[in-house]
Amino acid sequence: QTLKIAAIAGDGIGREVMPEGLRVLEAAAQRFGISLQIDTIDWANCDYYQQTGAMMPEDWKAQLSGYDAIYFGAVGWPATTPDHISLWGSLLKFRREFDQYINLRPVRLFDGVPCPLAGRKAGDIDFLVVRENTEGEYTNLGGILFEGTDREIVIQESVFSRKGTDRVLRFAYELAQQRKRKLTVATKSNGIAISMPWWDQRADAIGADYPDIAVDKQHIDILTAHFVLQPQRFDVVVASNLFGDILSDLGPACTGTIGLAPSANLNPERDFPSLFEPVHGSAPDIYGQGIANPIAMIWSGALMLQFLGHAEAHDAIVRAIEDSLKQGPHTPDLGGQAKTTDVGQDIAERVRNA
Ligand code: NAI
Ligand code: MG
Numbered sequence: 001q002t003l004k005i006a007a008i009a010g011d012g013i014g015r016e017v018m019p020e021g022l023r024v025l026e027a028a029a030q031r032f033g034i035s036l037q038i039d040t041i042d043w044a045n046c047d048y049y050q051q052t053g054a055m056m057p058e059d060w061k062a063q064l065s066g067y068d069a070i071y072f073g074a075v076g077w078p079a080t081t082p083d084h085i086s087l088w089g090s091l092l093k094f095r096r097e098f099d100q101y102i103n104l105r106p107v108r109l110f111d112g113v114p115c116p117l118a119g120r121k122a123g124d125i126d127f128l129v130v131r132e133n134t135e136g137e138y139t140n141l142g143g144i145l146f147e148g149t150d151r152e153i154v155i156q157e158s159v160f161s162r163k164g165t166d167r168v169l170r171f172a173y174e175l176a177q178q179r180k181r182k183l184t185v186a187t188k189s190n191g192i193a194i195s196m197p198w199w200d201q202r203a204d205a206i207g208a209d210y211p212d213i214a215v216d217k218q219h220i221d222i223l224t225a226h227f228v229l230q231p232q233r234f235d236v237v238v239a240s241n242l243f244g245d246i247l248s249d250l251g252p253a254c255t256g257t258i259g260l261a262p263s264a265n266l267n268p269e270r271d272f273p274s275l276f277e278p279v280h281g282s283a284p285d286i287y288g289q290g291i292a293n294p295i296a297m298i299w300s301g302a303l304m305l306q307f308l309g310h311a312e313a314h315d316a317i318v319r320a321i322e323d324s325l326k327q328g329p330h331t332p333d334l335g336g337q338a339k340t341t342d343v344g345q346d347i348a349e350r351v352r353n354a
Contacts, residue, residue, distance in 0.1 A: 002035040003308050006067040006273070011045045011086070012282025013292035013340075014073025020294035020344025021071065021301045024320075027348040028305060028313040038071075044090040046077035055089030061097055064273060069304050070094060072277035073297065077284065091277075095133055098272035100265035101164065102171050103131040103244065104303070105279065107231075107251035110260070112325040113334060117228060117254055127234035128175060129251050131244025132168040133265060135159045138241050160195050160240070162202065169206040171268060172238035176213050179235050183207075185217045186239035186247065199240065223247070227254055252279055257333045259293025262300035264307060276304040290339045293331040295321055298347055320350035 005025075009018035022038060029036045041064075042048070049055050055075075057063065064070060072094075076086045094100065109115055109125035117125075141157035169185075176183040185203045189196040200217055207215055218226065220243045226233060227250050239247050252261035261279035268274075278296030286292055299321060306314035328346040330336025 002037050003069070004067045005036060005038045005069050005071050005304070006041050006064055007038050007071045008041045008044050009073040010075040010090075010282065011047075011077045012074060012284050012287040013280075014045075014075065014282055016287070016290060016292045016340050017278065017294040017297035018071075018073045020340055020347075021073075021297040023344050023348045024298045024317060024351055025071075025301045025305070027351040028302075028310075028317055031316065031352055031354055032310060032313045034305070034310055034313060039067075044075060046075070046081040046086055049081050049086065049089065055086060056093070060093075064094075064098075067273045068270075068308055070273050070275040071301060071304060072275050074278065074280060074282040076282045079284065091275075094275050095265050098267055098275070099134065100267050100272070100274055101132065101134045101167060102264070102266040102268060103133040103248065104264040104266060105129045105131070105248040105251060106262060106299075106303075107234075107255055109231075109255040110322055110325045112327075112330070113256040113260065115254075115256060117231065120231070125231040125255055127231070127251070128179075128236050129244060129248045130168065130172045130175065130236060130238045131248050132164065132239070132241045133244075134241070135161060135164045136241030158195050160199060165199060165202045166206055169203055169238060170209075171266075172236055173206060173210040173213055176236040177210060181213050182235035183213050183215050184223070184234055184237040185215060186220050186223050186237065186243040187217050188220050188243070189217075190219060203238075220246070224250055227251060249279075257293060258296070259331065259333045260295045260299070262296050262303055264300070264303045266307065274304075274307060276300040276307075290341065291332050292340050293333050294340050294344045295325075295347075298344065316351055316354035317347070320347045320354065323350055 009015045043056050075090050107127050109122050111122040137158045139159050142155040145153040187196050187200050189200050258280045263279050265275040302314045302317035324347050329338030329342040331338050
């Protein structure tokens with residue numbers, strides 16, 4: 001059947017990397033006989049906000065609900081629009097309203113990419129961070145008491161529902177089962193004495209269904225140290241919203257440039273469209289020069305095809321990225337002089353010949 005994709009380029013380099021992402025998707029569709037319908041959406045960007053006073057039309061949810069996935073560039077143009085407006089008015093609405101409760105970030109070191117960790121080579125680092133994306137530490141529950149006095153108290157609650165916790169843990173166990181059967185559970189049950197021991201218990205309860213998975217619970221403080229010192233230990237790492245936020249930035253930082261890092265915001269049941277986007281933002285500092293690295297966008301497209309059932313197309317794109325990083329043109333963030341389109345064309349060509 002035809003896969004319906006909504007392509008939202010957004011702002012800044014989102015507009016430069018999106019065409020390269022689409023170029024590679026179309027090459028993969030052609031090579032693997034996938035029928036794609038890609039519709040370009042010209043809202044959810046700061047120009048639209050400047051013209052209309054809103055980031056998106058009122059019926060945005062109805063307009064997007066029929067799609068299998070949203071392929072998203074980056075949003076934000078601080079020169080005209082405050083970041084909290086652009087982000088809360090678009091991306092965060094998608095994540096919440098479409099119940100994209102999994103944030104998945106692959107962390108992988110490629111040949112041809114300078115690694116900030118000494119002595120690491122391609123193959124040493126290859127794991128997935130699974131972040132809970134809808135609840136946990138990020139809530140609006142709380143307040144400030146006795147404000148402005150010396151008795152001032154601020155309270156911010158966390159929310160861990162059994163449903164919300166179990167579903168992210170189960171997703172991580174399932175992923176681990178498809179990989180090396182190793183799951184690291186981020187915790188802090190020594191210091192956060194109510195929610196985190198409970199989180200650990202839920203990890204054990206769900207784990208009862210996966211007796212063949214080796215589970216390692218690690219406190220978030222030492223876990224961050226291990227990301228840097230022993231990244232080869234990890235296969236699948238699951239974490240709450242806050243801990244996952246930290247780990248999913250630290251992971252890609254350990255493997256080179258942000259221009260490579262992809263992410264998926266998933267609603268695994270497919271009740272709603274999932275969203276696939278590079279980790280990076282709109283990079284106003286380099287926008288307009290045509291030098292943004294398109295690989296994060298391209299890899300995010302591969303994750304989208306994988307999620308929608310086309311594993312072989314995903315694998316071919318990732319192999320093409322691997323080969324291109326080894327032998328092909330490099331953008332300036334990787335020390336080269338290539339343009340965004342040079343890299344996109346090189347990878348698309350490799351996918352066509354896969
Ligand atoms: P950023 O990720 O846009 O840029 C950080 C640095 O990395 C910049 O020096 C930039 O040139 C570089 N960089 C980013 N992507 C690159 C690529 N593909 N190739 C080469 N270099 C790249 O983060 P920043 O500057 O904090 O935010 C800029 C805007 O983007 C803000 O409006 C922010 O709110 C928004 N943003 C949006 C995100 C999203 O749409 N998911 C995520 C992060 C930021
Ligand atoms: Mg973050």
